[in-house]
Amino acid sequence: MPLSVNAIPGPKGLPGVGVAPRLLNDPLDFLLRIHRHYGDLVKLPLGKHTMYLAVHPDMIKRITQENWKNYIKQYTTMEDILGQGLVTSNGDHWLRQRRLIQPAFHHQRITQMATVMVEEAERMLERWEAYARHRQPVDIQAELMLLAEKIIVRTMFSTSLSDTEAAQVGKAFNDTLNWVAGQQFRLLQPPRSWPTPANRRYYRNLTLLERTVYRLINERQQRQGEHDDLLEMLVSARDADTGEPMSPKQIRDEVMTIFLAGHETTAGTLSWILHLLAHYGDSERKLRAEYAAVLGGRNPTPADLPQLRYSRMVIDETLRLYPPTWLLTRTLVGPDTLGDYELPAGATVALSPYVTHRHPAFWPNAESFDPERFHPETVAGRHKFAYVPFLSGPRQCIGNNFALMEMQMVLPMILQRFHVSAIPGYPVRPIAKATLRPGPQQWMEVRKVG
Template sequence: MSDASRIKTALVKNSIPELRSMSRLRELQHNPLQFLSTLTQEYGDIVQIKLFFWPVVIINHPDYIKHVLQENYKNYDKNVPIFNLFRPILGNGLVTNYGGESWLRQRRLMQPAFHRQRLTTLGQLISTATLQQVQHWESKAREQQPVDVAEEMMQLTLNIVGQSLFSLDITSKTTTFGTAFSQANAFLLEYFNRPFPPLSVPTRRNRNFQKDIKSLNKVVYEIVQQRRNNQSQEEDLLSMLIEARDEETGEGMSDQQLRDEVMTLLIAGHETVANALAWSWYLLSQHPEVEQRLHNELDQVLAGRTPTLEDLPQLPYTRMVFEESMRLYPPVWIIMRKSLGEDTIGDYSIPANTYVAWSTYAMHRHPDFWEQPENFYPEHFTAEQVAKRPRHAYIPFSHGPRICIGNNFAMIEAQLVLATIAQRYHMKIVPGHPVEPNPLMTLSPRHGVLMNLYPR
């Protein structure tokens, strides 16, 4: 009996509901968000499917997710199709590293750059970069020219990451980098559904993908080389990476290692926040009562001045708006692990070498844990509501030892960007412009978010 057959047999013996319908499984390829959202309604909080040749257990309960991410995290690594798919772009950076000592060394090396004390120095940088980004909106607002706020947020957050983590102004490179990544991202999702021919075969599709990788690499290697040639010592993450030495050999990181880490930080550090902000602007435009309450808070607390880091504790509704946006449209919409050994999740036995996956998109809309699961309702994040809810019902940054290293940075950045722009502009979606989620590496708006700007 093959390994796959043994795994499948073991799972069936332990009575995990199994989805066998081929038509439903095809829905996973064509509409994965809808597919994952309906599984709980039909099968409960745990179900097994077959993804190509792989048995996969899909979970959708806070206790199950907590077990995998925190209680027995050492039994679950990232050697899974979802993360391996993006290795051509991210290499062996912090996000895609399987785990163990290699990942732990990477995490320990980078952690000081994200300490709260260091983040307090970045508030002014974020607000200034945001003001610079929206300066050219003034003429567009006067001339009633719409703006794609999804694209604008991509450029802004990429610039902020460049300055805050690498002390570099990469404004001139943001368009090239963003375009290349978007195209490579879309290609990989298509390739996941149709993995043929191999990437090594020089088809037109594969050549275009390799061209995008070269464009991304060019930006990253220029960042690394610029710092190597710079005699001044910046106290930032890039310096930490370049100066890092192996405890046993004394060797520093190779250019390939540096490339993987810088690429991971550039992409993970801007793509997730940018998409969450784009969804925030869209949701605010659809809910004028929420937008008005946000404006009222900003006007009362800031009285027209640019927000600072010190203002954030006095802007709770601003935070709630952003958290609710990430609930409905979590940037990382699906997560997967592989069991290294046998385990038990809830009352169900999980064999070794089993893929376990869960959708944050589906978990964040689970009717057992959210008062208004399908509605934009920032009151989900009042202190009282948060206290009543299981911690792992809301996991936009994952959780446990492998929680996103930049989660605090992302929250500070997003709140300052949201406050800085919302106190200056009221936005409305361009009539007829389609807005729908596109589940790539992150959950992005498929056609952007085209909006008309109205100065306040």
């Protein structure tokens, strides 16, 4: 018989605030410590609320696959930005939108997007030529964020943003999401309606984002039928019962969601890969040898990717160490049993791929960078839900294959042209905000190969 929720172990925290200060101060270290100390299901008091951290892969499987309909998303802090898009919606609305958007991410369509990925990467690397000539430090994260934004806008919306506009939009997205993420466990915060400097900055950024998105939507509605992309699917969609089109607000929510999800993961992970390779020379040499053998200096095509096995292992190991979505929550519709305990309806359950990817029962020497963990034979013997960088089950990230192909196309283009090395005096550590990024700065040096 399952044990009561009151029997779940966990830290007591401080009167009135629980463990919220510790979670806000250094969330990654805190979550790892409590897992090591209390086990695979931990009770976390957060002032008036309680959260339960579920770490074991069996629990991940239960929450995301076996009983996924009983675990819904409640991201009220994100609704200003993402509305009722795929990331935040539930139930019939989510299912309807998922079915509508899914064809945009079919394998054949993604393969056809490779040309855009190569073209935009070429433009970025042309800038790097000048950086290399002048031995000018490169803000790697900013460069890769700009690249990923331009790729998602061209592939999903068949339009282009100038470098200046893309940089402005990217900064607005980053600042807005990080501000919202910072509110998640903060117990004392002014209402968003108060005209504080932070609130005013938040709404200025949100206005910039909405102005850009609605411009894209309006331009497409005036030129409907000229493109075969995600935006065309959204503006052409009709309700099966009423025949009504999606409202501009519905389209806006999905465009904002895809824009966010379509560039954050790729840019952040590529940034982490370059950081890791700068410190693990053996892996970099093995990667360059594979590129030389398979590509011989030319740009990759989708047909090459199955042969770039070690390259994919490097990407997977980077996503294990630094999953972009480091923490997410679900709310129980009805009671459920996790491990030895029964949780009540309404309970908030947190998943942390960052912690699960370091579970000592599945990942020995978990903090080390070892791409060989993803050799096919090793993967076959490991719990399927021990590695969930894009989550799993029906609500797995819809763009996971898009992101993986983009990384597999861009990485060899960078490394066949440049050596990317760390600059002393700029230590990099994971910054856990809306996503898990290298920070606080990521200045690196690029030098021409050969």
